[in-house]
């Protein structure tokens with residue numbers, strides 16, 4: 001790890017001012033991605049601004065037809081939340097299957113969404129549930145938030161404060177985890193919200209999370225596992241790496257989507 | 266260098282460290298407490314698991330500065346003199362270790378499980394151990410140890 005300065009911010013305003021004032025400041029949330037990145041010397045920030053003490057950034061709010069999860073809410077707290085379990089059980093289940101218990105005890109939704117790892121789980125939920133990412137400056141629709149792998153439309157120093165999820169009629173997330181890391185080799189979230197069907201795929205795309213429009217069309221007319229499984233996905237733009245070929249991932253997308261439809265009921 | 270203070274196994278400690286110092290380095294190098302191991306240093310293996318404010322985490326993936334003021338528990342704090350903690354005793358009785366490198370992390374992780382779920386099923390123990398790797402045992406005896414330790418702790 002290179003040297004950096006470290007400070008804890010007491011409020012969201014203090015955090016954004018501290019990052020703005022630094023040469024190259026970075027927010028530190030759970031550190032489950034950022035600290036390994038620093039260790040590998042893949043980043044060299046001058047300053048880390050720790051968000052851990054900002055009480056305003058933690059918590060889950062039941063808004064009736066939506067659930068708002070504040071940025072510093074940890075995966076374990078989303079998984080165990082009564083509100084999330086009753087309103088969007090698919091999201092609680094997704095959080096409960098991120099990494100391992102020690103990662104879930106530290107990692108946060110804000111960090112995961114900001115990081116936009118192409119194999120992370122939350123981006124699939126944000127896109128399939130048509131969530132809104134709320135920052136200290138604006139509200140960003142899921143559709144325009146993700147901008148290629150490890151990239152989002154967040155500006156330098158822009159702080160995610162919460163993510164708001166509309167409550168779906170039906171939703172489920174199924175992932176084929178990499179057996180070593182537990183990241184998604186392919187993860188598919190299917191959802192029906194306000195009559196609209198959305199299918200989002202993580203783990204597979206070279207540009208990160210994306211909507212599988214062919215499966216969406218198939219499911220719009222016929223919400224069934226067979227309809228999803230019947231779609232032959234193209235392997236264009238999908239990842240090939242040591243874990244799986246693009247062709248295999250394309251196949252897995254339809255299979256995971258069909259299992260998700262079964263789970264959603 | 267900034268001073269970082271915390272409570273480790275009930276004792277107040279304090280040391281001057283660089284901001285980039287990891288909690289596990291603080292424990293091992295500043296305090297000389299080498300019971301917490303570093304297996305991978307890439308957040309995968311769980312050899313470095315300790316409790317911070319009552320919850321298990323990987324001390325190789327937390328800065329010492331993040332634990333300022335926290336209550337930290339490590340493997341060294343479990344035994345009472347020569348008397349092993351029931352979970353440590355269960356690992357000994359059930360041959361839950363071979364080389365022992367993963368054991369401190371396994372025991373600390375197991376104790377977080379049983380505080381949340383005092384009577385876990387075998388499946389729940391196996392799932393909980395997702396973040397703890399062992400290169401020796403094949404896990405069977407670790408799972409047996411944790412089930413036995415949980416039973417002993419239920420009394």
Ligand SMILES: Cc1cc2nc3c(=O)[nH]c(=O)nc-3n(C[C@H](O)[C@H](O)[C@H](O)COP(=O)(O)OP(=O)(O)OC[C@H]3O[C@@H](n4cnc5c(N)ncnc54)[C@H](O)[C@@H]3O)c2cc1C
Nearest residue numbers: 029030031032033034099107108110111114120121160182
């Ligand atoms: C062993 C292991 C297994 C894992 N398995 C999975 C898995 O199966 N699925 C999965 O999805 N993830 C997995 N992860 C990643 C984990 O979910 C991380 O917690 C998450 O990606 C990052 O969240 P964090 O809170 O730790 O963020 P950090 O690591 O603290 O930050 C990540 C990035 O986001 C920025 N950031 C953080 N918070 C904000 C904010 N509020 N606003 C703006 N920017 C912000 C930081 O500056 C940094 O650039 C795994 C991690 C590990 C170590």
Ligand code: FES
Nearest residue numbers: 304305310311325
């Ligand atoms: S040394 Fe921390 S997880 Fe391996």
Ligand code: FES
Nearest residue numbers: 363365399400401
């Ligand atoms: S006993 Fe050797 S690594 Fe587990």
